[in-house]
Amino acid sequence: MIIPILILVPFLASLFVPFLYTYVRSKKIGWMVLPVPLILFVILSFQIPSLASGENLFHTIRWLNAADIHFTTHLDGLSMILGLLITGMGTLVVMYSIYYLSEREALGRFYMYLLLFMGSMLGVVFSDNVLVLYVFWELTSVSSFLLIAFWHQRKNSRAGAKKAMLITVTGGIGMLVGFLMLHQMTGTYSIQEMIGMAGTLPTYDLFIPAMLLILLGAFTKSAQFPFHIWLPDAMEAPTPVSAYLHSATMVKAGIYLVARFIPVFGESELWFYSVTFVGLLTLLWGSFNAVRQNDLKALLAYSTISQLGLIMSLLGIGSAAMLDIPGADKTIYTAAAFAGLFHLINHSTFKGALFMIIGIVDHELGTRDIRKLGGLAVFMPITFTIALAGSFSMAGLPPFNGFLSKELFLEASLAVQHLALPGVHIWIPIVAWVASVLTFVYCMIIVFQTFFGRQQQQPAWVDRGAHDPRPGMLVAPSILGVMIVGLFFFPNVLGKWILKPAMAAVYPSFGNPESLVPHIAAWHGLNPALWMTIGIILIGTILYIFLRQWRRIYTIAPFSWKIDNIYALLLIQLEGNSYHLTNKYMTGHLHRYFTYILLFFIAMMGTALSFVWRLAFNFSEDSVVTVNEYILVMVMMSAAVAILFVNSRLIAILLNGVLGFTVAFLFVVLRAPDLALTQIVVETVTTVLFLLTFRFMPDWKKERPRRPVKVLNAFIAVASGLIVIITALMVQGNRLFDPISKYFEDAKTLTGGGNIVNAILGDFRAFDTMLEIVVLLIGGLGVYVLIKLKDKKDGDGNENQ
Amino acid sequence: MTNALVLPVLIPLLTAIVLTFFRNSFILQRTLSFLATASSAGIGVYLLLRIQSEGILRLDFGGWEPPYGILFVGDSFALLLVTAAATVTSIILLYAFSTIGEAFEKMYVYPFMLFLLAGVNGSFLTGDVFNLFVCFEVMLLASYALLILGGRKVQLVEAFTYITINVLASWFFLLAIAYLYGATGTLNMAQLAERVAENGQGPVLTVISLIFLLVFSLKAGLLLYFWLPGSYSAPPAAIAALFGALLTKVGIYALIRMFTLVFHHSPEITQSIIGIMAALTLIGGSIGALSSSNIQQIIAYNVVIAVGFILVGLAAGNEVALQGSIYYVLHDMVAKAMLFLAGGLMISLTGKAKIGELSGLIRNYPTLGWLFFIVMLSLTGIPPFSGFIGKVLLGEGLIEAETYVLLTLAFLSSLFVLYSLLRIFLNCFMGEAIIGSEEQVVLKKRTLLPIVMLGVLTLAIGIGADAIAPFVNDAASTLVNPQTYIEAVLDKEALLKK
Amino acid sequence: MKINDVILRTVTKIVVFIILTFGVELFISGHNDPGGGFSGGLVLASALLLLYMTYDIETVHKGIPFDFKKIAGLGVFLAVASSAVPMLFSNQFLNQAKGEFALPVFGATELSMVLLFEAGVALTVVGVVVTILLTISEDVS
Amino acid sequence: MIQTMLAISVVLFAVTIAIAVLRLIIGPSMPDRVIAMDVVGVNLIAMIGVVSVVYGTKAYLEVILILGILSFISTIAFSKYIERGVIVERKRDR
Amino acid sequence: MNENEIGEFIGALLILLGSIFSVISVFGIIRLPDVYTRSHAATKSSTLSVLLTLIGVFLYFLFHDHFVSVRVLLGIVFVFLTAPVAGHLIIRAAYRSKVGLADISVEDELYEVIHGDKPVKDEETEDGERS
Amino acid sequence: METLITLLVGVLVMVAVYLLLSRNFVRIILGTAILSHAIHLLILTMGGLKKGGAPLLTEEGSTYTDALPQALILTAIVISFAVTAFLLVLAYRIYRETGADNLDDVRRELDD
Amino acid sequence: MPGQLLLNLFIAFLWMLLIDEDELRFSTFYAGFLVGIGILFFMHRFFGTRFYLRRVYAVVRLFFIFVSELIQSSAVVLKQILSPRLKIEPGIFKYETILRSDVEITMLSMLLTLTPGSVVMEVTPESDALYIHAMDVQESRDGLIKQLKNFEKAIMEVTR
Numbered sequence A: 001m002i003i004p005i006l007i008l009v010p011f012l013a014s015l016f017v018p019f020l021y022t023y024v025r026s027k028k029i030g031w032m033v034l035p036v037p038l039i040l041f042v043i044l045s046f047q048i049p050s051l052a053s054g055e056n057l058f059h060t061i062r063w064l065n066a067a068d069i070h071f072t073t074h075l076d077g078l079s080m081i082l083g084l085l086i087t088g089m090g091t092l093v094v095m096y097s098i099y100y101l102s103e104r105e106a107l108g109r110f111y112m113y114l115l116l117f118m119g120s121m122l123g124v125v126f127s128d129n130v131l132v133l134y135v136f137w138e139l140t141s142v143s144s145f146l147l148i149a150f151w152h153q154r155k156n157s158r159a160g161a162k163k164a165m166l167i168t169v170t171g172g173i174g175m176l177v178g179f180l181m182l183h184q185m186t187g188t189y190s191i192q193e194m195i196g197m198a199g200t201l202p203t204y205d206l207f208i209p210a211m212l213l214i215l216l217g218a219f220t221k222s223a224q225f226p227f228h229i230w231l232p233d234a235m236e237a238p239t240p241v242s243a244y245l246h247s248a249t250m251v252k253a254g255i256y257l258v259a260r261f262i263p264v265f266g267e268s269e270l271w272f273y274s275v276t277f278v279g280l281l282t283l284l285w286g287s288f289n290a291v292r293q294n295d296l297k298a299l300l301a302y303s304t305i306s307q308l309g310l311i312m313s314l315l316g317i318g319s320a321a322m323l324d325i326p327g328a329d330k331t332i333y334t335a336a337a338f339a340g341l342f343h344l345i346n347h348s349t350f351k352g353a354l355f356m357i358i359g360i361v362d363h364e365l366g367t368r369d370i371r372k373l374g375g376l377a378v379f380m381p382i383t384f385t386i387a388l389a390g391s392f393s394m395a396g397l398p399p400f401n402g403f404l405s406k407e408l409f410l411e412a413s414l415a416v417q418h419l420a421l422p423g424v425h426i427w428i429p430i431v432a433w434v435a436s437v438l439t440f441v442y443c444m445i446i447v448f449q450t451f452f453g454r455q456q457q458q459p460a461w462v463d464r465g466a467h468d469p470r471p472g473m474l475v476a477p478s479i480l481g482v483m484i485v486g487l488f489f490f491p492n493v494l495g496k497w498i499l500k501p502a503m504a505a506v507y508p509s510f511g512n513p514e515s516l517v518p519h520i521a522a523w524h525g526l527n528p529a530l531w532m533t534i535g536i537i538l539i540g541t542i543l544y545i546f547l548r549q550w551r552r553i554y555t556i557a558p559f560s561w562k563i564d565n566i567y568a569l570l571l572i573q574l575e576g577n578s579y580h581l582t583n584k585y586m587t588g589h590l591h592r593y594f595t596y597i598l599l600f601f602i603a604m605m606g607t608a609l610s611f612v613w614r615l616a617f618n619f620s621e622d623s624v625v626t627v628n629e630y631i632l633v634m635v636m637m638s639a640a641v642a643i644l645f646v647n648s649r650l651i652a653i654l655l656n657g658v659l660g661f662t663v664a665f666l667f668v669v670l671r672a673p674d675l676a677l678t679q680i681v682v683e684t685v686t687t688v689l690f691l692l693t694f695r696f697m698p699d700w701k702k703e704r705p706r707r708p709v710k711v712l713n714a715f716i717a718v719a720s721g722l723i724v725i726i727t728a729l730m731v732q733g734n735r736l737f738d739p740i741s742k743y744f745e746d747a748k749t750l751t752g753g754g755n756i757v758n759a760i761l762g763d764f765r766a767f768d769t770m771l772e773i774v775v776l777l778i779g780g781l782g783v784y785v786l787i788k789l790k791d792k793k794d795g796d797g798n799e800n801q
Numbered sequence B: 001m002t003n004a005l006v007l008p009v010l011i012p013l014l015t016a017i018v019l020t021f022f023r024n025s026f027i028l029q030r031t032l033s034f035l036a037t038a039s040s041a042g043i044g045v046y047l048l049l050r051i052q053s054e055g056i057l058r059l060d061f062g063g064w065e066p067p068y069g070i071l072f073v074g075d076s077f078a079l080l081l082v083t084a085a086a087t088v089t090s091i092i093l094l095y096a097f098s099t100i101g102e103a104f105e106k107m108y109v110y111p112f113m114l115f116l117l118a119g120v121n122g123s124f125l126t127g128d129v130f131n132l133f134v135c136f137e138v139m140l141l142a143s144y145a146l147l148i149l150g151g152r153k154v155q156l157v158e159a160f161t162y163i164t165i166n167v168l169a170s171w172f173f174l175l176a177i178a179y180l181y182g183a184t185g186t187l188n189m190a191q192l193a194e195r196v197a198e199n200g201q202g203p204v205l206t207v208i209s210l211i212f213l214l215v216f217s218l219k220a221g222l223l224l225y226f227w228l229p230g231s232y233s234a235p236p237a238a239i240a241a242l243f244g245a246l247l248t249k250v251g252i253y254a255l256i257r258m259f260t261l262v263f264h265h266s267p268e269i270t271q272s273i274i275g276i277m278a279a280l281t282l283i284g285g286s287i288g289a290l291s292s293s294n295i296q297q298i299i300a301y302n303v304v305i306a307v308g309f310i311l312v313g314l315a316a317g318n319e320v321a322l323q324g325s326i327y328y329v330l331h332d333m334v335a336k337a338m339l340f341l342a343g344g345l346m347i348s349l350t351g352k353a354k355i356g357e358l359s360g361l362i363r364n365y366p367t368l369g370w371l372f373f374i375v376m377l378s379l380t381g382i383p384p385f386s387g388f389i390g391k392v393l394l395g396e397g398l399i400e401a402e403t404y405v406l407l408t409l410a411f412l413s414s415l416f417v418l419y420s421l422l423r424i425f426l427n428c429f430m431g432e433a434i435i436g437s438e439e440q441v442v443l444k445k446r447t448l449l450p451i452v453m454l455g456v457l458t459l460a461i462g463i464g465a466d467a468i469a470p471f472v473n474d475a476a477s478t479l480v481n482p483q484t485y486i487e488a489v490l491d492k493e494a495l496l497k498k
Numbered sequence C: 001m002k003i004n005d006v007i008l009r010t011v012t013k014i015v016v017f018i019i020l021t022f023g024v025e026l027f028i029s030g031h032n033d034p035g036g037g038f039s040g041g042l043v044l045a046s047a048l049l050l051l052y053m054t055y056d057i058e059t060v061h062k063g064i065p066f067d068f069k070k071i072a073g074l075g076v077f078l079a080v081a082s083s084a085v086p087m088l089f090s091n092q093f094l095n096q097a098k099g100e101f102a103l104p105v106f107g108a109t110e111l112s113m114v115l116l117f118e119a120g121v122a123l124t125v126v127g128v129v130v131t132i133l134l135t136i137s138e139d140v141s
Numbered sequence D: 001m002i003q004t005m006l007a008i009s010v011v012l013f014a015v016t017i018a019i020a021v022l023r024l025i026i027g028p029s030m031p032d033r034v035i036a037m038d039v040v041g042v043n044l045i046a047m048i049g050v051v052s053v054v055y056g057t058k059a060y061l062e063v064i065l066i067l068g069i070l071s072f073i074s075t076i077a078f079s080k081y082i083e084r085g086v087i088v089e090r091k092r093d094r
Numbered sequence E: 001m002n003e004n005e006i007g008e009f010i011g012a013l014l015i016l017l018g019s020i021f022s023v024i025s026v027f028g029i030i031r032l033p034d035v036y037t038r039s040h041a042a043t044k045s046s047t048l049s050v051l052l053t054l055i056g057v058f059l060y061f062l063f064h065d066h067f068v069s070v071r072v073l074l075g076i077v078f079v080f081l082t083a084p085v086a087g088h089l090i091i092r093a094a095y096r097s098k099v100g101l102a103d104i105s106v107e108d109e110l111y112e113v114i115h116g117d118k119p120v121k122d123e124e125t126e127d128g129e130r131s
Numbered sequence F: 001m002e003t004l005i006t007l008l009v010g011v012l013v014m015v016a017v018y019l020l021l022s023r024n025f026v027r028i029i030l031g032t033a034i035l036s037h038a039i040h041l042l043i044l045t046m047g048g049l050k051k052g053g054a055p056l057l058t059e060e061g062s063t064y065t066d067a068l069p070q071a072l073i074l075t076a077i078v079i080s081f082a083v084t085a086f087l088l089v090l091a092y093r094i095y096r097e098t099g100a101d102n103l104d105d106v107r108r109e110l111d112d
Numbered sequence G: 001m002p003g004q005l006l007l008n009l010f011i012a013f014l015w016m017l018l019i020d021e022d023e024l025r026f027s028t029f030y031a032g033f034l035v036g037i038g039i040l041f042f043m044h045r046f047f048g049t050r051f052y053l054r055r056v057y058a059v060v061r062l063f064f065i066f067v068s069e070l071i072q073s074s075a076v077v078l079k080q081i082l083s084p085r086l087k088i089e090p091g092i093f094k095y096e097t098i099l100r101s102d103v104e105i106t107m108l109s110m111l112l113t114l115t116p117g118s119v120v121m122e123v124t125p126e127s128d129a130l131y132i133h134a135m136d137v138q139e140s141r142d143g144l145i146k147q148l149k150n151f152e153k154a155i156m157e158v159t160r
Ligand code: NA
Pocket: B355, B356, B357, B358, B359, B427, B428
């Protein structure tokens, strides 16, 4: 029961915060929020020992029995990592935000969103039921949207929020379909049950589509190429948000999902390819683009993309352990997954710290543009120290935790090239290495272009009061800084208590989890990985020094390409084309609409009839026609056709009246006296109505449509008529059953009335009649309203409030 | 015999008629009309519960055994829709009370709304195909009257378009009924189903079924939705909401009913066509929703998208998909009403309808902004709001039916819904506030209350979907087993006794 | 020269009575012969139309001072309410109860709910048709 | 014999109507057309009478009367329209 | 032939006569030169023919079914009453809407009273519809 | 007779549809009016024509034509009357409001 | 007013005729009387016609005069229509009548209009003169005036 409560608490708190804020209109609100993540973190931490001993926590609250959707929570090693990150980073970010955000901001809203996000994120990682997972998944998108658009007055905030929402929701929807497909194959929505059936899945046709769709969800959320474009724009959010959502937690949701589904899909080569290659591509593209950024936050965004790609590729390589390749040493690959999880934690620490530092710089100096910054090390020593630790860790330098996981990554990239699969070659370690070089370069940019050089600007900084921020603001980054160093020295504590259960969750079929956890050592001999690192530092330094010279390549295609442009173009094209397309057929012209409807009728019926026209027409049942009936029918036809050609309304009405009267006569001939009666009166009243309304109408202008239009109209008219005729004849020739109306011939005994038609109208089908006079009443009142209720001031679209 | 079955029609009808005599007593009008709709909803619930225990209910008007008389057949599907329609109408009425204005109240706006509801409920309940036509007409006439209320030029012009197109549609309806009667000699839907099944749905019947398809598609806005955006964006918000929530649903209901009960024997033809039409509707609606910068137009195209979405389930045709469609119909009634009210309120508060002319409204009207946000999420199908469960079930059904193109389009359409509404939200609610607090129109609490209620409802349906699950499941199971319906209506033993 | 409608008016005075009588007869005899609420009502309405055309709205209104909207409403109410009455006696909605009644003037008459129903129909038709005609005419002139 | 006579007369009435409709179409003046319509109406009355005799039924005799009434009413309506443009006045100056 | 058959025969004869009259009068509608003269043919001759026919019908039912058809009688009265009024009104309308007299007309004492000016004979207005 | 009436119905439909496709209000409304004539005749035809006497039980004769279509048509006539009246008055109002007798002109005016 | 009573009886009679086509019954007449009361109540403000049963004879006489005129002039008109060449000279002339009341004027006009060859075009606002269109003014003016006088006399016997 503890986990559902864990999820619920932030939601409740988020509901509570706005109310609280109406009483506590100050920063104190932050202090009131702070205990929430902290307590959750502590509670979660208490579960670590039992997880390390191999236990899992399951709990189910039944929700939608009909659809088999239940709140099944599942705490295992994998979700624990994320849970700790969410609550831990949550605590730090809240603490940091208390100092970062000004009193004037809508703090109530801010913390509400933040808590909403926290709850959703916990929901994502703790849900065993994929649909519930999806519920929370979308809620993270929503809360992310709200947080990015926190300063919604800014155009860029809105654009960024929109982009993030569109892309992540797209992925989410894809993922949902993937889940539904999995359900179709397995009959369950429980991940653990799916894992249990994993072996049978690849035989299904839906296996690959489901996998790709779920990956789509993961990739969009974790900002993998080419869906990464939302992440830089998401930096419009307040920096605590960037630190929390867009580096430490939400973007890890995709990573989590991939790790979670390795047991389900890992046996597929396509899975390996997709995850690994997309990861590598993201890694490369992210680091490459990070170098060209001038905005520190943008730089961090691309670096995050790149790092996410790194983790993703590690999971991809890790999933190779599931592949059925004879003779392969699986521990090489499981080590990659281990590295991925390890780096996931490390990245959160150093990237969180860096974001907070950038936030401090921005907060203190009002700019994040590296071209305007420089030499801050002197003024902000503590800030600088933490920045140094974070950057070097990210660059993969000792003695920081990033070094450890980066080494593991390089080893994995070297290991994977031996995998006996097509397309897997030496280029993988090369890409890994190149990306690492670039990573090194942008890390140096952060450190040196912000905190060193450009001494000439010093006085300006002094004027602006550049100095370390208040201590409170430094607490959170400092804690992270300590962790960056601490994890370097004691990585195996993490390995034993946290990573081992997680590895067990990723490879449930591999038995003993001990074998899945390699021993991490800072010094692991002069192996190829270390040589690569040395190369990175050498080449990276050279590149950094000559940065200004080679940076020009960013103006040359394909390096100048931005996926962003595709997105922008897509939206513009979509809106523009939609506008044109829609306006093309939604003209508002009634005759166009009639044309569509009738053409649809003609096309559909024409096609259908062309298949069945051979059905015999049977005229044998036809009753006789007398001469006068022929004459009258001819008269009616001529009168009708004449209406088309007359040039005066009045004549048309007269002809219509004649038509009505002759129809009444036909009713007489066809033994329908009641119809004749009604028809005559209705026809006359209608004619009178025509006359009543005519007086003010202008002369009937001859309509002269263009010739093609005329031909089309004529075609439609004739074709419609023919279809009506043919269908009618077909029906008449193929009567299938006797009508039920024989029954009504007992009307006299049944109802007491001798007029069958009236008995039907007044008794058998009196309900029709009742509603029909209702129709009449509405029509009458409608006419009354139409005439009486005139808009006094027409035009401006106002309705009276 | 269950006389209660007629009450969802009779109560609004009688109330409307009585109210025409009291044009000027607004209090009476409001009280009675609300009581009428609310009690109709209550009766709907009562009947749903009875169906759970007694099976399909039936009321033969005048005591005439089917197929000779007209009858109401209450199965879960019909009554779910009845209940939803009455509930939503009640809430819309509440909104109308505070916004519609005395000029309209004098001009029978509440009677017209009640007539509309009566027609809609009648369409859901009737078991006779000609009576369905008549119920349609009640609904249509009421909608005509509501559409012109106010008499602005735009309204008049849109009304003319709307009415003439509906006249043509009604004509096709009669045409179809004529042919059907010629071929089968009956009008009772159950007997039609029986006779069609007995004879096998030969080419003649299939041809006839296509005309029904045309008719109901016109009403539902399935592919033939040209009339919809214009006419739904012309009237005041309360009326537009009523249209958006109810009108297309009747067409959807009729399509589902006819093509599961009567014409389900040639799915390779009819369901394929429905599928293609639904696909094109999804595309057209999605494109349309992006094409406009007018709030009302965007909202109206969202109606179109929903139509396609729901009928995708009919194209798939299996039980799960139909369950999804039913959930989604219910959801859409609530959410569309909410969307129309929220959008309409924005326009009436500011006097502007173009998204480019509005900005920062959330500062002026925060609650309205959040309600709009909620309905946006709900319509996108984002959980835990009401659209989710329908979407999930529909997805399951489509996968089961292996109709992947429809699956793709249906789920992609959610994105267009999101995008189109997001445009409104971002452009109009977010951004710099352009209306100063002194010039802003006061938004009364009781105006907002109905929208809040709808918001609560969409959340409640989303979270408490299980509460209506038995009804939805029963409804879908009746749809896929038409024999249940036929037997409930044409009670063989009773007929033999005569 | 001013128009003198003396011929039309004189004849109308007679003709209207024929039409009205015929209308009522149509309504009553619809049970067994052609006619009924609709045709009866329509004929009555056309008699009124004739009057309105021969005289003018105000003159006719002095003689027949009814709000025809309310007549229409009354008609529908009559029809719907009479349909609902059987429900009070636990019969089906619209069960048109029948029975022979010995009326003082009309003699043994078979009266049923149908008659009430049909009267409702006729009233509605008259009310609506005249409402429509009058509403437009008032607006036009 | 009688049947033949009746058959001939029905056809003759039909011919009359056809010719009247011709006049209605060619006009030239509006009153011409209205007169033609009146002729159509009146002859339809006759024709229904004859048809009733031929069928040997009284079912259509109501129709005769009603057609008489409404043909009269519509002629008046058209006349008033042609003469004054308004067929129902609110208040006639007399 | 018994008396009934004679009655029936007379009825049928009247009907036939009526139909012949009717055809002749409709020829008048075609032949005559202006609306006023045509109205003579129309409103009267055809009225006459209808009256004849209806009397025939009445007689036929009287003798064949021994049935006094009040409706037919009423119809006769009705046509008798209304036909001249209709003819009068339409002709008045024609004149007031300035439909000209045919060239062969020799006298017009009404023109100045209505239109207040000299008669213009040759105008045969097309479609006196008001705009 | 059935075939003849069916042909008549077809011709009426052709004319009506052609009228519907015009711009002028009155032509469109006339189109709808003719459409209803057509459908009424068609419904009647679907029940079979002249297959017996008028459906009046007081009339002598043992067979009657199908009365059900007649009842349906009566209902349809009344409904289409209500709609036509409404439509006509609507056209009239639009004309009074805008001075145009066709939708295209009104739209043009609204767009300006 | 006695006229109302008369009219009421007329309606009652009409009623009886309509309801009991083969066998007239007093009870039906009675019912018709009630129906008539209803109609009259509905219409009573319109009532103003005078009608006297005791003038039946005059009516019958008038009827026969009319029928003979009808047949005579019908023959004339039919002959004109059927003659191979039209030899007519139509025209409009004014006739000042000695009749005064609405009913008299109406009767005269109707009779004149019903007889072929002549139609009343206008009644002067003072109801003292008729404008008559004749099919053949030159030929039949005198004949027409004679016919008019005839009618006038017969009508006055009925009405005065
Ligand atoms: Na805007």
